[in-house]
Amino acid sequence: MSYFLTWLALMVLLALTTASSYIPMGIFNTVANMGISCAKALLIALFFMHLRGASALLRIAAVTGLLWLALLFGLSWTDLGTRPSAPAPIDARR
Template sequence: MTRSETFTFVAVYLALLVLLAATTAASFVDLGVWNAVVNLGIAALKAGLVAWFFMELRRAAALVRLAAVAGLFWLVLLFGLGFADFLTRTRFPS
């Protein structure tokens, strides 16, 4: 491993620690409905960093990148369908 790769991995690790601290800090701040948006954004950023650097998608072949994007698309599709089902249900008073 070269010196620049080591520096990159350490920088990404420190960025992940900062994002962890941001997630923890966001849990103590009342942002109303924006809490979920902020925390999901931070989680997506952390997942992107892990996939890009530690899973080495930046150096992967095009087919491997395509498989990663297809998996992400499938996840978004399933969450979207679940959310659409949730929004279209009628609520009966108890």
């Protein structure tokens, strides 16, 4: 039964994300899309992949990949996000 409810929730979220993208909300379109995607991923992970009742070790393993991806994005963004405002000296001279 919980599988079916999960599936139903996923379908509702899918409809929601598709519908929301036809409403102009600026940056919040992306926020909504990604937020709903995260919710869907969480549903799949918790119920279909049984992370809900899993041991701490498995939960850590599941989060590690995402955490490391966040490191890649976050630290790269110290460069990509700030290059216009704090350029390297070689670019600042130009």
